[in-house]
Amino acid sequence: MAKDAFTEEEKKRIINAIKEAERNTSGEIQVHLENHCKEDVMDHATHIFKTLKMHKTELRNGVLFYMAIKDHKFAILGDAGINNKVPENFWDDIKEHMLSHFKNGDLTAGLSEGIKMAGEQLAAHFPYQKDDENELPDEISFG
Numbered sequence: 001m002a003k004d005a006f007t008e009e010e011k012k013r014i015i016n017a018i019k020e021a022e023r024n025t026s027g028e029i030q031v032h033l034e035n036h037c038k039e040d041v042m043d044h045a046t047h048i049f050k051t052l053k054m055h056k057t058e059l060r061n062g063v064l065f066y067m068a069i070k071d072h073k074f075a076i077l078g079d080a081g082i083n084n085k086v087p088e089n090f091w092d093d094i095k096e097h098m099l100s101h102f103k104n105g106d107l108t109a110g111l112s113e114g115i116k117m118a119g120e121q122l123a124a125h126f127p128y129q130k131d132d133e134n135e136l137p138d139e140i141s142f143g
Helices: 008-022 041-051 092-101 107-125
Strands: 028-034 062-068 075-076
Touching: 008 075, 008 107, 041 062, 041 075, 041 092, 062 107, 075 092, 075 107, 092 107
Parallel strands: 028 062
Antiparallel strands: 062 075
16 A cells, blocks of 8 residues: 555655745645556646645645655656746656655655755745745645
């Protein structure tokens, strides 16, 4: 089960990375884990993005980290607001960085660092405002 792929301590590290990344931005980051992805990973991540209502954020600045654990597939999907701001190869650069950790068997560090990198860009383009609401949950969701 995807839920069992991480220890409770590892899940806390990932959730803390989300909270830390969101501390300086109005952007929203979510992590969704499943065992299998039978279709194109980006198509499926887009479906999950909509299912989690990530496209409903006010500034369209949600970022999804999707992972199919058993199939060794993952995707990062940013909404229109953030995609219009970051360089063209930004998500690919994060994926490459994460992949180097994944190849060493450290999924937690890969996810946490990817979240941190995304958070830095979100903070640069969508700084935290004192009236910001946390529009989406910080908890990891499972399929």
